[in-house]
Amino acid sequence: MATMLKATMTVPAGQMVFFRSFFALLPVLAYLAWRGKLATALATKRPLGHFLRGLIGVASMSLGFFALTRLPLPEATVIQYASPLLIVVLSAVLLHERVFAFRWATVLIGLVGVMVVLWPRLSVFSGGGSMADGQAIGAMAAFASALLSAFAMLQVRKLVETERTEAIVTYFFISASALSLLTIPFGWVWPTPEQTALLIGAGFFGGIGQLLLTSSYRYADMSVIAPFEYTSLILTIIVGFVIFADIPTASMLIGSVIIVASGIAVILREHFLGLDRARAKQASTP
Secondary structure, eight states: OHHHHHTTTTSOHHHHHHHHHHHHHHHHHHHHHHTTOHHHHTOOSOHHHHHHHHHHHHHHHHHHHHHHTTSOHHHHHHHHTHHHHHHHHHHHHHSOOOOOHHHHHHHHHHHHHHHHHHGGGOGGGTTOOHHHHHHHHHHHHHHHHHHHHHHHHHHHHHHTTTSOHHHHHHHHHHHHHHHHGGGGGGTOOOOOHHHHHHHHHHHHHHHHHHHHHHHHHHHSOHHHHHHHHTHHHHHHHHHHHHHHOOOOOHHHHHHHHHHHHHHHHHHHHHHHHHHHHHHHHHHHOO
16 A cells, blocks of 8 residues: 555655545455444444544654655655554553553663654754655654554544444544645645546555454454564565665664564563463463
8 A cells, every 4th residue: 555655756745645534444344344344333422532643643654755855765665553552551541551561671672763764854953854854854843643542542542432333434534534635725736637547546456454353353352363464574675675765774673573572572572472361361260
């Protein structure tokens, strides 16, 4: 999906958000209708909560798509992996969740990895020229996108207390489609047929990807599935090199390894803690 959007770099970010959201909604609604859940997908007790989640999500997507126009594909992607790390920080600060030393350590290590990727691009303060300035702005936009994505996930946590999963997904795509239309006065363009096909494909396959990811959690634990998400980074590096001639820098590769290692460490830690809790519960059951 990111590759398709990267190939439409002349299209404004707000317009990308519309295509990504509206055409993702189509397979989602078709799937819900097939499952007989279309009515429940539109039932909600917290419309304002969905609107807030959509507003934050649109801002995050817009910044992420803007970053794609300024940075090589692998770097724009890897900076997004800061989001799970920032969720831990925000959960501790805003939700007062208890975070143990091991998780804090892995989060700090992961954020060091993010800085390793970001630092070479932050030359806007050292007079690196217009291209360097654009890349620095892109790097900051990518990190801001990751931060807003973390806030969006906290909002989702609140929504799941009363809302069904299908309602959260459906209302996000609806609100994102509607909110993105507000960017029309800022200069939408008439895309070429090739760009139109790529934009529609990014939205449609993004929606299918959302369905597949949601379905996968029915058949396997998160600790089993989550590490596979990091394979997208490997594919991104390959695609970026083959299609866009983006050569990975040493800092990007080193930072990526640090970020991925810290993320997998947290996942495995939670997995083994879950197993220990299950064994303890079985042992205490008469």
